[in-house]
Amino acid sequence: MRLSRYFLPILKETPKEAEIVSHRLMLRAGMIRQQSAGIYSWLPLGHRVLRKIERIVEEEQARAGAIQMLMPTLQSADLWRESGRYDAYGKEMLRITDRHERDMLYGPTNEEMITDIFRSYVRSYKDLPLNLYHIQWKFRDEVRPRFGVMRGREFLMKDAYSFDLTQDQAVESYNRMFVSYLRTYKRMGLTAIPMKAETGPIGGDLSHEFIVLAETGESEVYCHRDFLDKATPGIDTDFDGDLTPIVRDWTSLYAATEDVVDKAEFEASVPEDKRIVARGIEVGQTFYFGTKYSEPMGAKVATAEGTEEPVHMGSYGIGVSRLLGAIIEASHDDAGIIWPIEVAPFHVGLINMRPGDDLTDPVCEDLYARLEASGIEVLYDDTSKSAGAKFASMDLIGLPFQVVAGPRGLKDGLLEVKDRKTGEKEMLTVDATIARLQAALTL
Protein backbone atom coordinates (compact mmCIF):
# COMPACT_ATOMS: atom_id res chain seq x y z
CA MET A 1 0.00 0.00 0.00
CA ARG A 2 1.27 3.41 -0.97
CA LEU A 3 0.88 5.86 1.87
CA SER A 4 0.07 8.63 -0.60
CA ARG A 5 -3.06 6.71 -1.59
CA TYR A 6 -3.95 5.34 1.82
CA PHE A 7 -6.15 6.84 4.51
CA LEU A 8 -4.06 7.18 7.63
CA PRO A 9 -5.05 10.22 9.68
CA ILE A 10 -2.14 10.44 12.13
CA LEU A 11 -2.60 12.79 15.06
CA LYS A 12 0.40 14.65 16.34
CA GLU A 13 -1.32 15.80 19.46
CA THR A 14 -3.18 13.57 21.85
CA PRO A 15 -6.94 14.01 22.04
CA LYS A 16 -7.73 14.91 25.61
CA GLU A 17 -10.35 12.24 26.14
CA ALA A 18 -7.82 9.44 25.93
CA GLU A 19 -6.62 8.46 29.34
CA ILE A 20 -4.78 5.17 28.87
CA VAL A 21 -1.94 4.43 26.51
CA SER A 22 -3.69 2.03 24.15
CA HIS A 23 -6.57 4.43 23.62
CA ARG A 24 -4.18 7.29 23.04
CA LEU A 25 -2.07 5.36 20.58
CA MET A 26 -5.05 4.00 18.67
CA LEU A 27 -6.40 7.52 18.19
CA ARG A 28 -3.03 8.97 17.30
CA ALA A 29 -2.23 6.16 14.88
CA GLY A 30 -5.48 6.79 13.04
CA MET A 31 -6.92 3.37 13.86
CA ILE A 32 -10.25 4.34 15.38
CA ARG A 33 -12.57 7.29 15.68
CA GLN A 34 -15.06 7.67 18.45
CA GLN A 35 -18.56 8.24 17.12
CA SER A 36 -20.38 8.27 20.42
CA ALA A 37 -19.53 7.16 23.95
CA GLY A 38 -18.13 3.64 23.68
CA ILE A 39 -18.86 3.37 19.95
CA TYR A 40 -16.08 3.52 17.38
CA SER A 41 -15.48 3.59 13.67
CA TRP A 42 -12.62 1.37 12.62
CA LEU A 43 -10.41 3.32 10.27
CA PRO A 44 -8.35 1.40 7.69
CA LEU A 45 -5.32 0.72 9.88
CA GLY A 46 -7.38 -0.39 12.86
CA HIS A 47 -9.61 -2.45 10.64
CA ARG A 48 -6.65 -4.37 9.27
CA VAL A 49 -5.57 -5.34 12.76
CA LEU A 50 -9.10 -6.29 13.71
CA ARG A 51 -9.27 -8.61 10.71
CA LYS A 52 -5.94 -10.19 11.54
CA ILE A 53 -7.08 -10.95 15.05
CA GLU A 54 -10.29 -12.43 13.68
CA ARG A 55 -8.28 -14.62 11.34
CA ILE A 56 -6.17 -16.03 14.14
CA VAL A 57 -9.27 -16.71 16.20
CA GLU A 58 -10.91 -18.44 13.24
CA GLU A 59 -7.89 -20.63 12.57
CA GLU A 60 -7.61 -21.72 16.18
CA GLN A 61 -11.34 -22.29 16.54
CA ALA A 62 -11.25 -24.52 13.47
CA ARG A 63 -8.30 -26.41 14.89
CA ALA A 64 -10.32 -27.11 18.04
CA GLY A 65 -13.30 -28.33 16.03
CA ALA A 66 -15.60 -25.32 16.35
CA ILE A 67 -17.73 -24.48 13.31
CA GLN A 68 -18.24 -20.91 12.19
CA MET A 69 -21.61 -19.36 11.42
CA LEU A 70 -23.20 -15.94 11.83
CA MET A 71 -26.16 -14.87 13.90
CA PRO A 72 -27.87 -11.47 13.72
CA THR A 73 -27.18 -8.54 16.02
CA LEU A 74 -30.89 -7.88 16.57
CA GLN A 75 -32.90 -10.47 18.40
CA SER A 76 -36.51 -10.93 19.35
CA ALA A 77 -37.34 -10.41 23.02
CA ASP A 78 -39.45 -13.57 22.95
CA LEU A 79 -36.40 -15.83 23.00
CA TRP A 80 -35.08 -14.03 26.04
CA ARG A 81 -38.40 -14.31 27.80
CA GLU A 82 -38.14 -18.08 27.39
CA SER A 83 -34.89 -18.21 29.29
CA GLY A 84 -36.04 -15.64 31.81
CA ARG A 85 -33.20 -13.28 31.00
CA TYR A 86 -35.27 -10.55 29.35
CA ASP A 87 -36.18 -9.25 32.77
CA ALA A 88 -33.02 -10.43 34.50
CA TYR A 89 -30.52 -8.67 32.27
CA GLY A 90 -31.20 -5.11 33.31
CA LYS A 91 -30.40 -1.81 31.68
CA GLU A 92 -27.21 -3.06 30.05
CA MET A 93 -29.39 -4.60 27.39
CA LEU A 94 -30.32 -2.19 24.65
CA ARG A 95 -34.03 -2.63 24.00
CA ILE A 96 -35.58 -1.54 20.73
CA THR A 97 -39.13 -1.51 19.43
CA ASP A 98 -39.80 -2.07 15.74
CA ARG A 99 -42.60 -0.48 13.68
CA HIS A 100 -45.03 -3.21 14.69
CA GLU A 101 -44.36 -2.43 18.34
CA ARG A 102 -42.53 -5.73 18.75
CA ASP A 103 -39.93 -5.88 21.47
CA MET A 104 -36.45 -6.38 20.05
CA LEU A 105 -32.99 -6.12 21.50
CA TYR A 106 -29.44 -5.60 20.29
CA GLY A 107 -27.82 -8.83 21.42
CA PRO A 108 -25.33 -8.67 24.28
CA THR A 109 -24.70 -12.42 23.77
CA ASN A 110 -26.33 -15.32 21.95
CA GLU A 111 -27.05 -18.25 24.26
CA GLU A 112 -30.81 -18.11 23.65
CA MET A 113 -30.49 -17.83 19.90
CA ILE A 114 -27.99 -20.65 19.52
CA THR A 115 -30.10 -22.84 21.78
CA ASP A 116 -33.09 -22.10 19.57
CA ILE A 117 -31.13 -23.07 16.48
CA PHE A 118 -29.88 -26.22 18.13
CA ARG A 119 -33.32 -27.37 19.28
CA SER A 120 -34.77 -26.76 15.84
CA TYR A 121 -32.45 -29.17 14.09
CA VAL A 122 -30.61 -31.52 16.42
CA ARG A 123 -32.49 -34.54 17.71
CA SER A 124 -29.94 -37.27 18.37
CA TYR A 125 -26.91 -37.83 20.58
CA LYS A 126 -25.23 -39.08 17.41
CA ASP A 127 -24.93 -35.51 16.22
CA LEU A 128 -22.90 -34.57 19.29
CA PRO A 129 -20.52 -33.15 20.26
CA LEU A 130 -21.25 -29.90 18.45
CA ASN A 131 -19.56 -26.54 18.81
CA LEU A 132 -20.90 -23.57 16.86
CA TYR A 133 -19.46 -20.10 16.96
CA HIS A 134 -19.65 -16.72 15.36
CA ILE A 135 -17.80 -13.44 15.42
CA GLN A 136 -20.34 -10.67 15.66
CA TRP A 137 -20.86 -7.19 17.07
CA LYS A 138 -22.47 -7.10 20.47
CA PHE A 139 -23.87 -4.22 22.44
CA ARG A 140 -23.89 -3.76 26.18
CA ASP A 141 -25.09 -0.41 27.34
CA GLU A 142 -22.38 0.15 29.92
CA VAL A 143 -23.13 2.99 32.28
CA ARG A 144 -19.65 4.26 31.84
CA PRO A 145 -17.74 3.21 28.77
CA ARG A 146 -14.04 4.04 28.96
CA PHE A 147 -10.54 3.06 27.92
CA GLY A 148 -11.34 3.20 24.21
CA VAL A 149 -12.08 -0.17 22.68
CA MET A 150 -11.15 -1.93 25.90
CA ARG A 151 -14.51 -1.13 27.33
CA GLY A 152 -16.78 0.08 24.61
CA ARG A 153 -20.51 -0.35 24.47
CA GLU A 154 -20.35 -1.85 21.00
CA PHE A 155 -17.70 -4.52 20.71
CA LEU A 156 -16.72 -7.39 18.45
CA MET A 157 -16.77 -10.74 20.15
CA LYS A 158 -16.19 -14.34 19.23
CA ASP A 159 -18.65 -16.52 21.05
CA ALA A 160 -18.72 -20.29 20.77
CA TYR A 161 -21.33 -22.64 22.17
CA SER A 162 -20.77 -26.33 22.85
CA PHE A 163 -23.42 -29.03 23.05
CA ASP A 164 -22.85 -32.43 24.62
CA LEU A 165 -24.90 -35.32 25.93
CA THR A 166 -23.22 -35.63 29.30
CA GLN A 167 -21.33 -33.49 31.71
CA ASP A 168 -18.14 -35.49 31.17
CA GLN A 169 -18.33 -34.93 27.44
CA ALA A 170 -19.10 -31.25 28.04
CA VAL A 171 -15.93 -30.98 30.06
CA GLU A 172 -14.01 -32.43 27.11
CA SER A 173 -15.53 -29.72 24.92
CA TYR A 174 -14.61 -27.16 27.54
CA ASN A 175 -11.04 -28.41 27.52
CA ARG A 176 -10.78 -28.09 23.75
CA MET A 177 -11.75 -24.43 23.97
CA PHE A 178 -9.47 -23.91 26.95
CA VAL A 179 -6.44 -25.21 25.09
CA SER A 180 -7.43 -23.39 21.93
CA TYR A 181 -7.50 -20.14 23.89
CA LEU A 182 -3.96 -20.64 25.14
CA ARG A 183 -2.79 -20.98 21.56
CA THR A 184 -4.92 -18.13 20.25
CA TYR A 185 -3.54 -15.53 22.63
CA LYS A 186 0.01 -16.76 22.27
CA ARG A 187 -0.14 -16.23 18.52
CA MET A 188 -1.05 -12.61 19.15
CA GLY A 189 2.02 -12.18 21.28
CA LEU A 190 0.12 -12.32 24.56
CA THR A 191 0.50 -14.45 27.64
CA ALA A 192 -3.03 -14.97 28.87
CA ILE A 193 -3.42 -16.65 32.23
CA PRO A 194 -6.56 -18.70 32.91
CA MET A 195 -7.95 -17.65 36.26
CA LYS A 196 -10.78 -18.83 38.42
CA ALA A 197 -13.68 -16.56 37.75
CA GLU A 198 -17.10 -15.57 38.82
CA THR A 199 -19.68 -16.94 36.50
CA GLY A 200 -21.71 -13.73 36.29
CA PRO A 201 -25.09 -13.36 34.58
CA ILE A 202 -24.33 -16.11 32.09
CA GLY A 203 -24.26 -18.60 34.92
CA GLY A 204 -22.65 -21.98 35.39
CA ASP A 205 -20.19 -24.02 37.36
CA LEU A 206 -16.84 -24.34 35.61
CA SER A 207 -15.39 -21.08 34.36
CA HIS A 208 -12.11 -19.36 33.65
CA GLU A 209 -11.25 -15.81 32.78
CA PHE A 210 -8.25 -15.40 30.50
CA ILE A 211 -6.25 -12.49 31.80
CA VAL A 212 -3.39 -10.51 30.27
CA LEU A 213 -1.23 -8.74 32.82
CA ALA A 214 -1.00 -4.99 32.22
CA GLU A 215 -0.60 -1.95 34.41
CA THR A 216 -3.82 -0.47 33.15
CA GLY A 217 -5.85 -3.63 33.72
CA GLU A 218 -9.29 -3.17 35.14
CA SER A 219 -9.07 -5.67 37.95
CA GLU A 220 -6.51 -6.86 40.42
CA VAL A 221 -5.31 -10.42 39.95
CA TYR A 222 -3.35 -12.91 42.03
CA CYS A 223 -1.28 -15.61 40.44
CA HIS A 224 1.83 -17.76 40.40
CA ARG A 225 4.84 -16.39 38.56
CA ASP A 226 5.51 -19.67 36.76
CA PHE A 227 2.55 -19.02 34.48
CA LEU A 228 4.68 -16.51 32.63
CA ASP A 229 7.18 -19.13 31.44
CA LYS A 230 4.78 -21.97 30.86
CA ALA A 231 5.02 -23.56 27.43
CA THR A 232 1.99 -23.01 25.21
CA PRO A 233 0.49 -26.11 23.58
CA GLY A 234 2.03 -26.50 20.12
CA ILE A 235 0.60 -26.65 16.67
CA ASP A 236 0.78 -30.45 16.87
CA THR A 237 -1.70 -30.59 19.76
CA ASP A 238 -4.22 -33.37 19.16
CA PHE A 239 -7.63 -31.88 19.86
CA ASP A 240 -9.25 -35.28 19.38
CA GLY A 241 -7.07 -36.73 22.11
CA ASP A 242 -7.12 -36.31 25.86
CA LEU A 243 -6.43 -32.69 26.73
CA THR A 244 -6.83 -33.17 30.46
CA PRO A 245 -3.07 -33.13 31.17
CA ILE A 246 -2.67 -29.72 29.49
CA VAL A 247 -5.65 -28.24 31.28
CA ARG A 248 -4.50 -29.71 34.56
CA ASP A 249 -1.05 -28.25 34.04
CA TRP A 250 -2.49 -24.80 33.34
CA THR A 251 -4.89 -24.86 36.26
CA SER A 252 -2.71 -26.44 38.92
CA LEU A 253 -1.06 -23.16 39.89
CA TYR A 254 -2.99 -20.53 41.79
CA ALA A 255 -4.61 -17.77 39.72
CA ALA A 256 -7.66 -15.75 40.63
CA THR A 257 -9.17 -12.32 40.08
CA GLU A 258 -9.99 -9.99 42.93
CA ASP A 259 -13.64 -10.98 42.79
CA VAL A 260 -13.01 -14.55 43.81
CA VAL A 261 -9.54 -14.52 45.35
CA ASP A 262 -8.95 -16.34 48.62
CA LYS A 263 -5.88 -14.57 49.90
CA ALA A 264 -5.19 -17.19 52.56
CA GLU A 265 -5.20 -19.89 49.92
CA PHE A 266 -3.06 -17.75 47.62
CA GLU A 267 -0.42 -17.25 50.29
CA ALA A 268 -0.57 -20.87 51.36
CA SER A 269 -0.16 -22.32 47.88
CA VAL A 270 2.28 -19.86 46.30
CA PRO A 271 5.78 -19.26 47.76
CA GLU A 272 6.37 -15.61 48.50
CA ASP A 273 8.93 -15.05 45.74
CA LYS A 274 6.54 -16.53 43.20
CA ARG A 275 3.52 -14.41 44.04
CA ILE A 276 2.27 -11.93 41.51
CA VAL A 277 -0.29 -9.36 42.53
CA ALA A 278 -0.90 -7.22 39.50
CA ARG A 279 -3.56 -5.73 37.31
CA GLY A 280 -5.05 -7.63 34.43
CA ILE A 281 -7.20 -7.26 31.33
CA GLU A 282 -9.79 -9.91 30.67
CA VAL A 283 -9.55 -11.01 27.05
CA GLY A 284 -11.81 -14.03 27.18
CA GLN A 285 -13.91 -16.25 29.34
CA THR A 286 -14.97 -19.87 29.21
CA PHE A 287 -18.07 -21.30 30.90
CA TYR A 288 -19.63 -24.66 31.41
CA PHE A 289 -23.20 -24.07 32.44
CA GLY A 290 -24.85 -27.48 32.00
CA THR A 291 -28.55 -27.39 31.25
CA LYS A 292 -29.24 -23.80 32.29
CA TYR A 293 -30.64 -22.91 28.88
CA SER A 294 -31.36 -26.31 27.36
CA GLU A 295 -33.74 -27.24 30.15
CA PRO A 296 -36.09 -24.21 30.05
CA MET A 297 -35.82 -23.91 26.27
CA GLY A 298 -36.35 -27.59 25.56
CA ALA A 299 -33.08 -28.36 23.78
CA LYS A 300 -33.11 -32.13 24.13
CA VAL A 301 -31.65 -35.06 22.24
CA ALA A 302 -32.45 -38.75 22.12
CA THR A 303 -29.99 -40.97 23.99
CA ALA A 304 -28.80 -44.45 23.01
CA GLU A 305 -31.35 -45.81 25.50
CA GLY A 306 -34.20 -44.08 23.73
CA THR A 307 -34.81 -41.46 26.42
CA GLU A 308 -34.63 -37.70 25.89
CA GLU A 309 -32.15 -35.54 27.78
CA PRO A 310 -31.43 -31.81 27.82
CA VAL A 311 -27.97 -31.13 26.42
CA HIS A 312 -25.05 -29.88 28.44
CA MET A 313 -23.79 -26.60 27.17
CA GLY A 314 -20.87 -24.28 27.49
CA SER A 315 -20.06 -20.87 26.05
CA TYR A 316 -16.71 -19.38 25.22
CA GLY A 317 -16.06 -15.73 24.51
CA ILE A 318 -13.10 -13.82 23.16
CA GLY A 319 -13.21 -10.04 23.13
CA VAL A 320 -11.88 -9.47 19.62
CA SER A 321 -12.05 -5.67 19.55
CA ARG A 322 -10.83 -5.43 23.14
CA LEU A 323 -7.77 -7.46 22.16
CA LEU A 324 -6.40 -4.54 20.13
CA GLY A 325 -6.26 -2.50 23.30
CA ALA A 326 -4.82 -5.36 25.29
CA ILE A 327 -2.09 -6.04 22.75
CA ILE A 328 -1.08 -2.38 22.68
CA GLU A 329 -1.10 -2.17 26.47
CA ALA A 330 1.26 -5.13 26.51
CA SER A 331 3.43 -3.99 23.61
CA HIS A 332 4.39 -0.34 23.17
CA ASP A 333 7.08 2.17 24.07
CA ASP A 334 7.33 5.95 24.30
CA ALA A 335 7.40 6.31 20.53
CA GLY A 336 4.29 4.25 19.83
CA ILE A 337 2.88 0.83 19.21
CA ILE A 338 5.03 -2.27 18.69
CA TRP A 339 2.90 -4.80 16.82
CA PRO A 340 3.57 -8.51 17.18
CA ILE A 341 4.13 -9.80 13.65
CA GLU A 342 0.97 -11.89 13.37
CA VAL A 343 -1.38 -9.00 14.06
CA ALA A 344 0.61 -6.11 12.55
CA PRO A 345 -1.46 -4.10 10.05
CA PHE A 346 1.51 -4.28 7.65
CA HIS A 347 4.77 -6.15 8.07
CA VAL A 348 7.13 -3.53 6.76
CA GLY A 349 7.18 0.23 6.50
CA LEU A 350 9.25 1.34 3.53
CA ILE A 351 10.40 4.94 3.74
CA ASN A 352 11.49 6.75 0.62
CA MET A 353 13.59 9.57 2.03
CA ARG A 354 13.42 11.61 -1.15
CA PRO A 355 10.47 10.84 -3.45
CA GLY A 356 11.17 12.04 -6.95
CA ASP A 357 14.85 11.26 -6.67
CA ASP A 358 16.51 9.23 -9.42
CA LEU A 359 18.35 7.13 -6.88
CA THR A 360 15.68 6.37 -4.27
CA ASP A 361 12.58 6.02 -6.47
CA PRO A 362 13.62 3.01 -8.57
CA VAL A 363 15.04 1.17 -5.58
CA CYS A 364 11.85 1.71 -3.57
CA GLU A 365 9.61 0.67 -6.45
CA ASP A 366 11.65 -2.47 -7.04
CA LEU A 367 11.78 -3.39 -3.36
CA TYR A 368 8.09 -2.66 -2.88
CA ALA A 369 7.09 -4.88 -5.80
CA ARG A 370 9.38 -7.73 -4.80
CA LEU A 371 8.32 -7.74 -1.15
CA GLU A 372 4.63 -7.66 -2.04
CA ALA A 373 5.19 -10.46 -4.54
CA SER A 374 6.64 -12.62 -1.82
CA GLY A 375 3.62 -12.11 0.41
CA ILE A 376 5.07 -9.45 2.66
CA GLU A 377 2.68 -6.58 3.36
CA VAL A 378 4.37 -3.25 2.82
CA LEU A 379 3.24 0.25 3.70
CA TYR A 380 5.29 2.36 1.33
CA ASP A 381 5.78 5.93 2.52
CA ASP A 382 6.15 7.74 -0.81
CA THR A 383 5.05 11.09 0.58
CA SER A 384 7.23 14.17 0.65
CA LYS A 385 6.98 14.95 4.33
CA SER A 386 10.12 15.74 6.30
CA ALA A 387 12.33 12.90 7.44
CA GLY A 388 11.57 13.37 11.09
CA ALA A 389 7.84 13.28 10.53
CA LYS A 390 8.14 10.06 8.54
CA PHE A 391 10.23 8.34 11.18
CA ALA A 392 7.93 9.46 13.98
CA SER A 393 4.82 8.27 12.13
CA MET A 394 6.40 4.92 11.34
CA ASP A 395 7.41 4.40 14.97
CA LEU A 396 3.93 5.42 16.09
CA ILE A 397 2.06 2.90 13.95
CA GLY A 398 4.52 0.25 15.05
CA LEU A 399 5.09 -1.96 12.01
CA PRO A 400 7.59 -4.70 12.93
CA PHE A 401 10.22 -3.56 10.40
CA GLN A 402 11.16 -0.29 8.77
CA VAL A 403 13.25 -0.01 5.66
CA VAL A 404 14.80 3.37 4.95
CA ALA A 405 15.86 4.18 1.40
CA GLY A 406 17.80 7.42 1.27
CA PRO A 407 20.56 8.94 -0.82
CA ARG A 408 23.07 8.56 1.98
CA GLY A 409 22.89 4.76 2.07
CA LEU A 410 22.02 4.20 -1.56
CA LYS A 411 25.18 5.80 -2.89
CA ASP A 412 26.75 2.63 -1.52
CA GLY A 413 23.76 0.54 -2.57
CA LEU A 414 22.57 0.06 1.00
CA LEU A 415 19.24 0.31 2.78
CA GLU A 416 18.72 0.69 6.49
CA VAL A 417 16.59 -2.04 8.06
CA LYS A 418 15.26 -1.29 11.50
CA ASP A 419 13.66 -3.70 13.91
CA ARG A 420 10.89 -1.70 15.60
CA LYS A 421 10.96 -3.83 18.73
CA THR A 422 14.67 -3.86 19.47
CA GLY A 423 15.53 -0.65 17.67
CA GLU A 424 18.47 -2.42 16.01
CA LYS A 425 19.47 -1.07 12.63
CA GLU A 426 21.54 -2.73 9.92
CA MET A 427 22.69 -1.57 6.52
CA LEU A 428 21.89 -4.14 3.82
CA THR A 429 21.77 -4.41 0.05
CA VAL A 430 18.38 -4.73 -1.61
CA ASP A 431 18.73 -8.48 -2.01
CA ALA A 432 19.94 -8.91 1.54
CA THR A 433 17.05 -6.78 2.79
CA ILE A 434 14.54 -9.04 1.09
CA ALA A 435 16.25 -12.14 2.44
CA ARG A 436 16.40 -10.66 5.90
CA LEU A 437 12.71 -9.71 5.93
CA GLN A 438 11.60 -13.02 4.48
CA ALA A 439 13.51 -14.85 7.17
CA ALA A 440 12.14 -12.69 9.97
CA LEU A 441 8.56 -12.70 8.75
CA THR A 442 8.19 -16.39 8.04
CA LEU A 443 5.49 -17.29 10.47
Add this chain to the structure above:
RNA sequence: CGGGGUAUAGCGCAGCCUGGUAGCGCAUCUGGUUUGGGACCAGAGGGUCGCAAGUUCGAAUCUUGCUGCCCCGACCA
Protein backbone atom coordinates in the same frame (compact mmCIF):
# COMPACT_ATOMS: atom_id res chain seq x y z
C1' C B 1 -26.85 5.44 38.64
C1' G B 2 -24.32 8.94 42.62
C1' G B 3 -20.24 12.76 42.69
C1' G B 4 -17.04 16.19 39.88
C1' G B 5 -15.54 18.58 35.43
C1' U B 6 -15.92 20.38 30.51
C1' A B 7 -18.06 22.27 25.65
C1' U B 8 -14.65 28.48 21.36
C1' A B 9 -11.54 26.38 13.62
C1' G B 10 -9.69 19.38 12.09
C1' C B 11 -6.52 18.82 17.06
C1' G B 12 -4.63 21.31 21.63
C1' C B 13 -5.93 25.78 24.03
C1' A B 14 -6.57 31.43 25.43
C1' G B 15 -10.57 34.99 25.74
C1' C B 16 -15.48 34.71 30.10
C1' C B 17 -14.23 37.14 36.35
C1' U B 18 -15.01 43.15 34.65
C1' G B 19 -20.70 42.33 28.14
C1' G B 20 -18.68 46.16 22.84
C1' U B 21 -14.58 44.02 15.67
C1' A B 22 -13.37 35.92 17.87
C1' G B 23 -7.65 34.93 18.92
C1' C B 24 -2.91 31.63 19.50
C1' G B 25 -0.04 27.02 18.41
C1' C B 26 -0.29 22.72 15.42
C1' A B 27 -2.71 20.89 11.06
C1' U B 28 -4.67 22.38 5.90
C1' C B 29 -4.00 25.20 0.99
C1' U B 30 -0.52 28.37 -2.43
C1' G B 31 4.53 29.93 -3.69
C1' G B 32 9.59 29.49 -2.52
C1' U B 33 13.76 27.47 0.25
C1' U B 34 14.89 22.85 2.56
C1' U B 35 15.64 17.35 3.12
C1' G B 36 18.48 11.03 7.71
C1' G B 37 14.45 11.87 13.68
C1' G B 38 7.75 15.64 14.23
C1' A B 39 11.98 21.92 8.91
C1' C B 40 11.98 27.45 7.44
C1' C B 41 10.01 32.09 5.04
C1' A B 42 5.85 34.60 2.87
C1' G B 43 0.76 34.49 1.97
C1' A B 44 -4.34 32.24 2.26
C1' G B 45 -8.69 29.58 3.74
C1' G B 46 -11.42 27.72 7.80
C1' G B 47 -15.65 29.22 13.59
C1' U B 48 -24.38 29.63 13.74
C1' C B 49 -18.32 30.24 20.41
C1' G B 50 -22.82 22.61 22.12
C1' C B 51 -28.49 23.71 21.79
C1' A B 52 -32.71 26.66 23.48
C1' A B 53 -34.83 30.55 26.10
C1' G B 54 -34.00 34.99 29.01
C1' U B 55 -31.56 39.86 30.68
C1' U B 56 -29.42 43.96 27.74
C1' C B 57 -28.92 49.16 22.94
C1' G B 58 -25.43 45.04 22.49
C1' A B 59 -23.98 38.14 24.92
C1' A B 60 -18.44 33.50 23.57
C1' U B 61 -18.79 36.47 28.21
C1' C B 62 -24.41 37.28 32.78
C1' U B 63 -29.14 33.94 34.12
C1' U B 64 -32.16 29.45 33.47
C1' G B 65 -33.10 24.85 31.14
C1' C B 66 -31.44 20.90 28.00
C1' U B 67 -27.75 17.87 25.53
C1' G B 68 -22.95 15.78 24.37
C1' C B 69 -18.31 14.28 26.13
C1' C B 70 -14.57 13.26 30.05
C1' C B 71 -12.91 11.88 35.11
C1' C B 72 -13.78 9.27 40.26
C1' G B 73 -16.97 5.50 42.37
C1' A B 74 -20.61 1.24 41.96
C1' C B 75 -21.30 -2.56 37.46
C1' C B 76 -19.22 -5.66 32.94
C1' A B 77 -16.03 -9.31 27.18
